[in-house]
Amino acid sequence: MAWAEHLAERFPDQVDVRPDDVFGAPDVAAVLAGLTDGELVYACGPHGLLDAIADHLADRKRGTLHLERFSPVDAEALTSGGQAFRVTLARSGGELDVPAGKSILQVMEENGIPVVSSCREGTCGTCETAVLAGAVDHRDSILSDEERTANETMMICCSRGLGPGLVIDA
Numbered sequence: 510m511a512w513a514e515h516l517a518e519r520f521p522d523q524v525d526v527r528p529d530d531v532f533g534a535p536d537v538a539a540v541l542a543g544l545t546d547g548e549l550v551y552a553c554g555p556h557g558l559l560d561a562i563a564d565h566l567a568d569r570k571r572g573t574l575h576l577e578r579f580s581p582v583d584a585e586a587l588t589s590g591g592q593a594f595r596v597t598l599a600r601s602g603g604e605l606d607v608p609a610g611k612s613i614l615q616v617m618e619e620n621g622i623p624v625v626s627s628c629r630e631g632t633c634g635t636c637e638t639a640v641l642a643g644a645v646d647h648r649d650s651i652l653s654d655e656e657r658t659a660n661e662t663m664m665i666c667c668s669r670g671l672g673p674g675l676v677i678d679a
């Protein structure tokens with residue numbers, strides 16, 4: 510909303526500002542009714558809205574929907590330590606032991622390995638890292654169930670290795 514006026518002026522045919530207090534909650538089905546195959550949806554906002562959008566687009570091709578949540582879906586999962594595990598860093602070389610209660614990102618930083626991050630709670634996607642091998646306990650609020658099953662990336666600020674053999678592109 511901070512940019513609403515500016516965007517509406519600059520792109521009058523492409524921006525439709527509909528505050529809830531004026532128009533009520535958006536009708537997700539109506540808003541997305543004209544979406545064609547190949548078009549992408551980027552959404553941020555409260556969990557209820559984002560869940561409704563995700564449900565509505567559940568049958569769409571993978572990668573259609575991109576969400577940014579303002580808070581973790583499961584904040585408790587972020588603080589429950591999980592099991593200790595070892596991670597192999599394919600690019601940096603070497604292995605790190607990640608204890609319960611710490612993230613891969615924290616342990617990399619402690620070992621002087623630069624890593625870009627922002628929210629550090631699995632909501633922004635800044636730390637998304639390719640998974641080259643191994644199972645992941647996904648704890649972020651970004652990846653879809655399908656993306657989690659594909660196991661191609663993980664958010665190293667919160668998600669953890671499950672068992673031995675986790676190798677990431679870091």
Ligand code: FES
Nearest residue numbers: 627629634636666
């Ligand atoms: S730093 Fe935001 S998802 Fe990891």
